[in-house]
Amino acid sequence: MCMLLQSTGTFWLWQFLGRLHPLLVHFPISLLCVALVLEVIDWRKGNNALRGASRILIFIGTTTAIIAAILGLLLADNGDYGAPLLDIHQWAGIATAILSGVTAFFLQRNNIKAYRGALVLTVLGVTIAGHYGAMLTHGDDYLTSVLPNQQSAEDSAGGTDFVLTNHGALSEQQLLDLNLQVRTILAHNCYSCHGEAKSKGDLRLDGKELMMKGGKGGAVVVPGQPDKSELIRRITLPKGHKEAMPTKGKRLTDKEVEILKFWIEKGAKWPDGKEKSIYRVARLEPRNPEIPPASGDIVQPVDRFVNAYFRKNKIEWQPLVNDKVYIRRVYLDIVGLLPTPLQVNTFLADKRSDKRERLASELLLRNDQYTQHWLSFWNDALRNDYSGTGYITGGRFDITKWLYMSLESNKPYNQLVKELVSPVKGSEGFIKGIKWRGTINSSQRTEMQAAQNVSQVLLGLNLKCASCHDSFISDWKLDDAYAFANIFADTLLEINRCDKPTGKIAGTRMLFPELGEISVTKDTELRLRQLADMLVQPKNGRLYRTVVNRIWAQLLGRGIVEPVDMMDNLPWSEDLLDWLASDFAANGYDMKKLIYTIVTSRTYQLPSSSVKEADEMMSESYRFTGMARKRMTAEQFSDAISASFEPMYADTAIVYKLLPEDLKKNKILPRAALVKNDPFLTALGRPNRETVSTSRMSQANLLQALELTNGSKFTETLKKGSTHWRSKYPTSDALIDALYENTLGRKPVPKELTAAKKIVGKLPTEEGIQDLVWAIALTPEFQLIY
Template identity: 25%
Template sequence: MKSYLVILIAGLSLPLTQLAELRGEVIPPINERFSQETEETPDFQRHLLPMFSKIGCNGRSCHGSFQGRGGFQLSLFGYDFKMDHDGLSERIDTDDPLESYALHKATNVEEHEGGERIKTGNWEYQVFLNWIEAGAKPVEKPYKLERLEVTPNEIVFQSAQDSQSLNVVAVWENGTREDVTPLCRFQSNDTSIAEVSENGEVTAQTAGDSHIVVFYDNGITAVPVIQPVSDRTGKNYPQVATPTRVDELVVQKLRKLGIVPSEKSRDEDFLRRVTLDITGTLPTPQQVQDFLADNSSDKRARKIDELLETPAYAAWWATRFNDITGNNINQLNNVSYNNNKVSEEWYEWVRHRFEQNMPYDKIVEGIVLAESQRSDETYEEYCKRMTEIYNDKSCESFADQESLPYFWARRNFQKPEDRSIGFAYTFLGIRIQCAQCHKHPFDQWTQEDFVQFQPIFSRTRYSPNGTDRDEYQAMLDKIDVDGKLRGNELRRELARKLGKGEVVPFPALVDQAPRVNRKKKNSKNSNTIGQTARVLGGEPFDLNEFQNPREPLMKWLRGDAQELFAKSFVNRVWANYFNRGIVEPTDDLSLANPPANEALLNHLAQGFIDHKFDIKWLHREICNSNTYQLSWQPNETNIQDDRNFSRAVPRRIHAEVAMDVIAQATSSSDENAVYLSDLKDRAIAIPGTAQGRGGNNYALTIFGKSSRDNNCDCDRSSEPTLLQTLYLNNDNEFLSEIDSRKGWLAELAKEWKAPFNAKTEQVPPKPKNYSEVVERFEAYLQKLKKQKDVEKIKTVKAKMKAYKARYGQAEENTEVVDAILDSNIDYTPAINTAYLRTLSRYPTQVELQRSLSAIESANNPVDGMRDIMWALLNTKEFIINH
């Protein structure tokens, strides 16, 4: 009773905020507390700066810009407390607060380019005035925001123009809870779905789903907004099969949206889709036939398992991981003695690990903690090992090495700031570039976070002189290298000696020792200069405590950042199968860009962690779901859905895959049969970033192969373009695949005993006297016929035929062609095979009859089949994965 009286008496004199804190209640919103005169002192961090953000003072177009405005600059979105306080202090008058210049500007008493931001006498005015009257105190020790609690945490509207107000409570580290709704900024991620007012009132627009994002202090929270697209919700929702947890979580959201998933895909569609997605390869005609003939209930799961064990799987997914990690031959110049070989070694190192199904975190560890020189070897021993590998005299290859130092050797990855940005992009799927200059507008990272993250990357360098300069020089002397050689001349000389098998000094990844504090060199205390660093969101530590300065990074990825680390990889793998990530773009896992299905992403990420980063587990978990195996054909409820995975979304196949499947579809039967296992000349196994004109580089470029120049998944494109259409219509490189004398068309010609004239073979221009030469041949033949010189007739005929063929005038044996056309050859099997090779299905009866007519009307059956193959390769059904 006594304690109750103490609280009651104290409550009579305490301000409202302190009374609420004392009772453990939520502090009422600031607009209520300051709607009339009050003695409460606003806090600079919790109240003033969020209010300035709300009314736009520290936005990009006002005082938050890099140049400031009117000689006055604030930090963008108000996260540099000292800078903002210092700037304001020059514009306020604590002796006469009502005459403060900043207050007059905000109320437009003094002419203000930004107009009136605060009305005299309203709650914002009172907050600003009270803060000045109380001495305009700065932030002595920043408060740490624990979280934002938004009510409701999900909005489900029933129709357009319905509205719902949001309420936001800030929960601080010390337990204080305050209603900060009036101080929050609100943003709709799709205003066509829902609009939000500056006060947090959300109004439904068209049917669909999006998010409303709430900003306050360093907190960012997204609230899902849903308006059903049909009346098939709740009890009206049909029974839908959900055999896996993935399906349960997808349908859970579809039920709210009134979206019914498409039917399950046909076997031929599934087989083509999953083979392209997992291996970047088409199923062979025989594989299609066998799969369609298999009536077992587990044949899809068995096929997934089978594909994950093929060399093509490891090759294709190594290529995708090389995109993310930046294996760019142009950035590996002078990293070793053969730039192409460096890129190949990088690729093979990754491919080898995907083939072994090494856990993802172990693969990343081999990159993050990479070392050139093993702990138990000297620099010279390291160089000897590398020399043997380069000359194929070692029992192990570069792929067998424990780590991949080339990741740190790229020319565009040498500055600490570039490494900070690149590391976050590669392994966390986040964009921290903005934090280089200011608080990230859509994520939690501040400029201070970025600055303290950089030192971790500052001591690692790729040294052309190896780990020991004296040993390097001794090795040069040992192999009699001219001491005057420098730069490219020296590299060429060393490459020449390396080719002869001599042990040459190799560049190496070096972690520089901590800097010495020379003032304490003779002191008993440590003589190293302390170097404070901090992983994103972590606590500061002394970097000098680590022999390898990158150790904290790997510890972090397996610790506090593990969830984000797993999500970034899971999201990218999911995007490969569905044409979009659960978070899209896939490299922007920021707080303001929430997942389309948070529960789904959480399930896959946690499962990935629980299964010890087993990459094949992840593929199986996705591909065995009904969600992945749905048809591409929409129904009335999901025809507009492109973000909730209610159907397969047809998508253009990737550049390397496009080149490979064109070659595969037109290849000989023997080559076609081994495409999943034989990687020779496969575009999906090209190590580097070959682009431009020449070979198939031009085709790879126009079909959107990743240039690996930037920290952006958008470097790879699957967008259709006019150049792609022109390539498939009439590019000589493409047409020559159909016409290859080692290809399937030539094989058919041999089987049918028909003439095969490649239409795309290069024909030199006819000489001016071409007709005269042919006439002389013919006259000479007439003369020989009269002489009945059989041997000479054969010789001259052959020469004349060769001469005509050289200039594109090869004569068909019309008697042979007529015989073939008059024969009883059944072209149906060849037509079926053409469809199976390209579209992975049998032709319909209409397509079959049309194809038979094309052959019958052609000059010869091979020409007819050529036209059919050209047409099939130019269909959307061929170039699109569906």
């Protein structure tokens, strides 16, 4: 008899049947959900055509739901599950089984209204029970762990491996590294409940004295004795125990637990003086690294740094792209337009060895085209738009005229920054932000917006988290954010923590004290002039690394540092980034020279590459091999259609009042960058610019697909264009050749010509022309920048 019992004292058959619960439970879930879908279809159509199928699904689903609930009870009796989650899952499962029976009862009685209501409740019960079942099986962060910015617990312990069995004394450096790992574990797992913002049980773990003091229950760390330390006891309790820690999120990994035990065993040492940050902090000062030696035809400094990177990572240089790819790429990147067939053919026929450098120089001299293309990039970053929240009420000001003239005149970047931070006439809108109507969160007031936007756009750091509470992703504190915001404020701001007043005032100071001190004065304009002068100092290398990294990302599809707003992250080539920033400063902060340096490098001319998953671009294991393949921006796509087929915005309200006077006089038709946002541009990725936007998604999405297949603006454009093309090209062959050359810069290959003729017809029809242009516009060759 004893052999028939397991160690739990439960008959083996009940244990076996209990373990069938996970196998059986998905059956009623799917059947009941499908039954609801069928019932919705019947309800929409106003008939009961699918009721017979629903009836079968309901009765089978009800039977299996009851059996699954019984097997679940058997599994609960002999399984090792935490009580709180188990109770919710168990009762939700029982309720679902009962509700499914009620549903079947009402269906049998033909009480359709009651049946439908009970069916909805049953599926809701199935959803709740299934969710908590998944949490029991996979952890209580089963869903949230895949959301953005959720750091894996496996990675939170840092990168240094310790010999945890080391019984000897640790060196000073080993102690520092060990302490860094310990504080990393605590920061990612404990500070949310035991930090400055919240200290449950009066326990804080974010400082040496605070941790050693303990909480309401006394000390939590006994140096040298991990087995007597309450901290270790709590983190090793079974999952679901009411005293187990952490109470939320993932449990600590075995490795993390061992590190904490080892740290306590070694005396729980905490370094005196200024602690090393658990986050990487990039240097502030500039650095001009030595340029690696030339090798063969690799002579340009950018290429020499990349060559050193390639050698280190065992990456081979690929052959450069051909002239057709280069001219299309550089046209779109510098002026945002497709080259015309004449421009392509002229470039291909040019035999000069430096023709690519000459082309880049010529494009950069096209001031109007350059400006109207790069205006979108800066509008996104500086939160400048032509309509939207704040303009009607006077709570927002555009900077379009000032920005247009600044780009057209190639204003040095340091001067542009000074005029943004300490505004001149026309540039005030950036730091004034949006004055929202009604009650707002304290972190959204205009002074705090200025602090957030200046730090994000100009310095590549995130101050938004620290505007509400101490940041969990950096060392920035709430006090830092308010002190910086006070530079922009007419009166000192009271600190609000999570929108609750604290009664404290932060004072006024720079984010980086090394750059200088702001005068304590009521003169806001004086403070802003001081801030502007301090930010653009040559010793503020961070300012110039940030903009260089943004331009590199715009041209090559991925920054040297990613995300571009987190400049403390590790660059894939720190030497290249630092040299580009130093060279930028040495050349008078000339943005056009920076662009020229990049687009004439062999590195820029390498074949483009793509990744299988978008998050690979942000991965720490990312390896640079060349330009990341990019999708045309909304403005580039719109302008490409306009130039090669039909002006999309000929009848759209153009924002002439925002243009410089000389453009109005010359009647230069603005491109998509100077058009108010609309559903078409929004679908293709243009942001609303109520918040700073320093990058756009390059991946295609459902909204874009719907707009390009059913959108009214695109459809109307194709209709208007087809009339023009039909009158200009009466024969199919000539029309097809011209369309391909205008859009793709080449003639169609035989297979394409055959297919195009079938679409257009022997004698071109307007409908056929529309279909052909639509087909070409949706091809990757047209939409992507290779």
